[in-house]
Amino acid sequence: MRPVKIKLEPKIWIESLNKLPWKSPKMIGGALAVLLALGGGGYYLNTTAPAAYVVINGETVGIVESVINGEKLLEQVLEEEGAPVGEVAKTHDQIEYTTARIDNGFTPLTKEELKGKLSFFIEAVELKIADHPMFTLASQAEADKLLKAYEEMYVKEDENNKLTAVTFEEEVEIQDVEALPEAITTVAEALEVLKQGNVQKEEYVVEENDSWWLIARKNDLKTVEVLAANPGATLDTIIKPGEKIAIEKVSPYLTVVFEGTKTATETIPFDVETKVDNKLASGTSKVTKAGADGEKVVTYSYVQKNDKIVTKTIVDEKVTKEAVSQVVTKGPQRVQVASASRGSGLVPALVRPYGGYVSSYYGYRGSEFHTGIDYAGSSGDPFVAAAAGTVVAAGRQGNYGNCILVDHGNGIQTRYAHASKILVKVGQSVSQGETIGLVGSTGRSTGSHLHFEIIVNGDTVNPANYVR
Numbered sequence: 001m002r003p004v005k006i007k008l009e010p011k012i013w014i015e016s017l018n019k020l021p022w023k024s025p026k027m028i029g030g031a032l033a034v035l036l037a038l039g040g041g042g043y044y045l046n047t048t049a050p051a052a053y054v055v056i057n058g059e060t061v062g063i064v065e066s067v068i069n070g071e072k073l074l075e076q077v078l079e080e081e082g083a084p085v086g087e088v089a090k091t092h093d094q095i096e097y098t099t100a101r102i103d104n105g106f107t108p109l110t111k112e113e114l115k116g117k118l119s120f121f122i123e124a125v126e127l128k129i130a131d132h133p134m135f136t137l138a139s140q141a142e143a144d145k146l147l148k149a150y151e152e153m154y155v156k157e158d159e160n161n162k163l164t165a166v167t168f169e170e171e172v173e174i175q176d177v178e179a180l181p182e183a184i185t186t187v188a189e190a191l192e193v194l195k196q197g198n199v200q201k202e203e204y205v206v207e208e209n210d211s212w213w214l215i216a217r218k219n220d221l222k223t224v225e226v227l228a229a230n231p232g233a234t235l236d237t238i239i240k241p242g243e244k245i246a247i248e249k250v251s252p253y254l255t256v257v258f259e260g261t262k263t264a265t266e267t268i269p270f271d272v273e274t275k276v277d278n279k280l281a282s283g284t285s286k287v288t289k290a291g292a293d294g295e296k297v298v299t300y301s302y303v304q305k306n307d308k309i310v311t312k313t314i315v316d317e318k319v320t321k322e323a324v325s326q327v328v329t330k331g332p333q334r335v336q337v338a339s340a341s342r343g344s345g346l347v348p349a350l351v352r353p354y355g356g357y358v359s360s361y362y363g364y365r366g367s368e369f370h371t372g373i374d375y376a377g378s379s380g381d382p383f384v385a386a387a388a389g390t391v392v393a394a395g396r397q398g399n400y401g402n403c404i405l406v407d408h409g410n411g412i413q414t415r416y417a418h419a420s421k422i423l424v425k426v427g428q429s430v431s432q433g434e435t436i437g438l439v440g441s442t443g444r445s446t447g448s449h450l451h452f453e454i455i456v457n458g459d460t461v462n463p464a465n466y467v468r
């Protein structure tokens with residue numbers, strides 16, 4: 001497509017112009033200046049000056065001092081129109097010049113007048129995700145920038161995190177389009193849309209024994225997200241079975257699949273050994289040897305989809321510092337007085353429910369909040385109740401898979417998820433250290449592990465503060 005067409009009378013000029021490449025208007029301009037200077041000789045009159053009519057789509061719209069001036073004016077207009085999106089605009093309008101001698105004192109065509117006579121477009125690209133047109137961007141480079149920025153929101157390569165493959169789960173197409181300058185989206189605006197994802201409102205009917213927290217878990221959301229979808233609601237807002245509340249589910253427009261290898265330094269938590277010393281007063285204890293966490297350098301290969309790690313395989317593990325066990329010396333056991341711990345609201349002394357290594361701590365994993373601690377282990381290994389209590393839930397529960405909830409009184413509960421087998425029933429009393437289930441990988445789980453939560457007055461707390 002040739003945006004600018006120059007028409008000149010003498011045939012010889014046109015022939016020489018036709019030999020020039022059309023893609024370099026500067027060269028054409030240069031050649032033209034020379035030709036005009038030669039051609040103009042001998043014809044000057046005092047009352048007229050050489051000039052050119054500007055003809056757009058066959059209509060004469062004004063006069064410019066010369067074809068070169070007209071070209072320059074057009075160039076400026078195209079640059080200004082494209083400037084907001086960092087490109088030079090183009091036009092399909094046909095622009096021609098007719099050279100003539102015109103009476104002195106004419107008013108040349110202004111930039112604004114020329115703008116008003118033309119329609120513009122940008123040679124842009126359209127980004128389609130799964131056949132759905134998402135964005136019109138100024139160029140292929142901008143589309144690349146957008147995809148790169150989106151990827152780097154989740155994984156940024158560095159010397160400790162090497163990517164071997166980056167693909168998209170959805171089909172991504174980028175194709176050339178002609179677009180109005182105002183239809184172009186910036187990378188920042190498009191990134192914001194991708195970040196937000198596709199928000200879909202749903203209705204949720206409150207079930208028996210539901211809480212805000214449980215509804216969030218069932219819908220794979222955070223409690224704050226469920227509350228945010230229901231203006232005015234707080235954790236104290238009472239919900240009744242049958243009541244309808246709003247749920248906002250967000251699904252990403254674009255899913256990036258990363259494959260890579262990551263090396264990280266991880267803490268090896270120290271163990272606690274307990275010794276009994278009859279010289280100590282009953283019920284007292286003291287640390288006779290301080291423990292110290294160890295450290296290991298772990299290299300693992302992973303597959304990650306957006307912010308979620310889908311698989312994680314340890315390929316190398318080097319202990320760089322051994323953990324030192326803590327020794328606690330206790331006085332002889334005393335008989336617990338039931339009322340002594342009542343109403344205190346404190347978490348009772350808990351034992352670790354399973355011996356596997358910690359594969360994931362409590363807290364944010366990417367944008368997702370991990371509400372418990374994961375102990376990696378072998379399917380079928382027994383795990384125990386962290387403290388004495390009553391089983392209040394035992395069965396399949398969504399992402400948790402086979403799951404046990406034990407109530408310890410005083411607002412304290414512990415949860416054990418992804419079990420391969422549940423060995424207790426609702427209503428059963430369990431004692432501390434009693435086997436209640438077998439480790440497995442049921443529900444939303446990758447690999448056998450025990451997901452363990454400590455819940456204080458309905459909210460999870462960091463188990464690492466209570467058990468090792």
Ligand SMILES: [Zn+2]
Nearest residue numbers: 372373374451
């Ligand atoms: Zn977990």
